[in-house]
Amino acid sequence: MTVSALALFTLAACGTESGSGGGSGDSGDGSGTVRTESHVTGVHWNVSSLTVGGKKTAAPEGAHVRIDSEGKATGNLGCNRFTSDVRLDGDKVTVGRSTTTGMACEKDVQQFENAMGKAFHGELEAAVAGRGDEQTLTLTTAGGDSIALASEPPAPLTGTTWKVTGLASGSTAASLPAGTEDKAHLTFAKDGSVEGSLGCNSFHGKAAVSGFTLAFGPLVTTRKMCPGPEMELERALLGVLEGRTTYAIDHRSLSIEAKSGKGLDATAPAAGK
Known part of the structure; x- marks a missing residue:
């Protein structure tokens, strides 16, 4: 369950990269919402929280996902690392091949990963809001469960x-x-x-x-x-x-x-x- 959950999570984020004409997003109304098919690849997305059945759970520290432009995503849910392929259909995403490490996790982290396994199945819809270094990504299941992510800029060499x-x-x-x-x-x-x-x-x-x-x-x-x-x-x-x-x-x-x-x-x- 953990393997498929991680793969689904990764895939969902990747799915926002590709655009088909009817994708959701801002058309320039100044609201700060941007099209989901852009501003996703090459971004370090920190996992903020997971909401399942109306219950919101904060993500473990270090949980993140990064999407490249080649249909691959990698990340960490606070314990295990993962890699996943993706297949895209507009704003919908489907799980491809995935791999994950198998480290034993602390109890609360394992519970979070198990919750991810239950939440991530079937189709997911992605929405991006904000601009520049202050963006959020929301991934939502057909049943209304969701994962919230926030972009984090890279650290500069100087001043760090x-x-x-x-x-x-x-x-x-x-x-x-x-x-x-x-x-x-x-x-x-x-x-x-x-x-x-x-x-x-x-x-x-x-x-x-x-x-x-x-x-x-x-x-x-x-x-x-x-x-x-x-x-x-x-x-x-x-x-x-x-x-x-x-x-x-x-x-x-x-x-x-x-x-x-x-x-x-x-x-x-x-x-x-």
Whole structure:
């Protein structure tokens, strides 16, 4: 049930991408409602809530869906990730092939996913309202149950506090040393500077941005001695934040890779937090 629910959810959002002449939406009356066949792909949609049988349930944190222009959608309902194909017919959508992870979820999250499984079946109708970075998407079943989503803009490189969440070596990802979670972070400024914490010592320095590259100058750090895991993390980060590196942002996730192949992963807080 969970697999089909996730697929249906994804498909519903994707279904709003395609337009057939009679789709719903604004015709330019200034109400803020836009046509469902536009403004959907390439948007990170946070799941806000699910309403089943008149009862509204808030979605787990991190629940989202993203639709591409190739008939694919991916997302997360707060626990399991999913991918789905879609078949479209105007504002109606039909479930295609779907896959999902099978992690065990916390009780309340599992209950939400089970509710999604009951709500998402048959045909779904989509409606988009708002403009720019402030849009909402509502998906409604034939029985009147609905899922509410809201767009969230990607985090900018500069001015964002990026929390370091992982390390990498080439294509191999690794978690942070035990006990160092939430200790390292970095913030880039528009003037080409960077500052933050390496997990033990604070630092500041230069980080010139050009395209998808970051050129770090020598970093100035404090000189505290910290427990072993924190010093291990600090050494690893100093090996990444030096010289010319490449970076990429995927919505609110940042990855930086040095020429050596060493890298880091970081995340930004949700918009408004």
